[in-house]
Amino acid sequence: MLFRSIAEGRGIFDNVRKFVNYLLSANAGEVLVVFFGVLLGSALFPGLFEGDVDVLVLTPVMLLWINLVTDGLPALALGSDPKADDVMQRDPRPSSESVIHTRMIASIFGIGAAMTVTGLAAFFYTLADTGDLVRAQTVLFTFLVAVEMIRIQLIRGRYGQPLRSNPWLVAAILASLALQGLVLYTPVNDLFAVVPLGVDGLGVVAVAGVAFLVLGSLVERALDRVVADRGTA
Numbered sequence: 044m045l046f047r048s049i050a051e052g053r054g055i056f057d058n059v060r061k062f063v064n065y066l067l068s069a070n071a072g073e074v075l076v077v078f079f080g081v082l083l084g085s086a087l088f089p090g091l092f093e094g095d096v097d098v099l100v101l102t103p104v105m106l107l108w109i110n111l112v113t114d115g116l117p118a119l120a121l122g123s124d125p126k127a128d129d130v131m132q133r134d135p136r137p138s139s140e141s142v143i144h145t146r147m148i149a150s151i152f153g154i155g156a157a158m159t160v161t162g163l164a165a166f167f168y169t170l171a172d173t174g175d176l177v178r179a180q181t182v183l184f185t186f187l188v189a190v191e192m193i194r195i196q197l198i199r200g201r202y203g204q205p206l207r208s209n210p211w212l213v214a215a216i217l218a219s220l221a222l223q224g225l226v227l228y229t230p231v232n233d234l235f236a237v238v239p240l241g242v243d244g245l246g247v248v249a250v251a252g253v254a255f256l257v258l259g260s261l262v263e264r265a266l267d268r269v270v271a272d273r274g275t276a
Contacts, residue, residue, distance in 0.1 A: 100179075116218055
């Protein structure tokens, strides 16, 4: 009974950490994207970004929708994650250790930076290629929704958990992507000031998503190596 209680407690603590890590890294990425997007836009496209103070890489409505879709069902579904297989093979956690530790902080900003680099690359490529600000915003908007679904599995991967281990999470991710599809391909897109993406636009999103997955994985592996070298959690 005691063994089972300890295992459940460790599993709950893991899920709390996953939830906090996911929310903070996603929001850090959004803040960095908006901040550096305007700075780079002013440098690369001064006629567009400096000529109108209302020009942004993402509109407020888009940001609200991203937070609603990604911070809603998928984030909540993380709370139903099963315990990791090695949950009882770890050393006891110090009682003074907080939910947010040094490694998590580094992960939050590292992943946020990876989101910023890949997302803005997709945005400015589309803007330069088409000259259409709304299309470029739509690409970045869709990229952020998709990439935050990828981010979930990057976090869970550190606990050795495949996506299929949590059916609720799979359903939540599919629901979020379906909602994003409704925004893009139904008359609702007028409310969000976005346009339907064709094969080219979705291709840019896919390439940027793969680039993020590679960068994000490298960030996590580098952090794990540093932690292992220091012998800290």
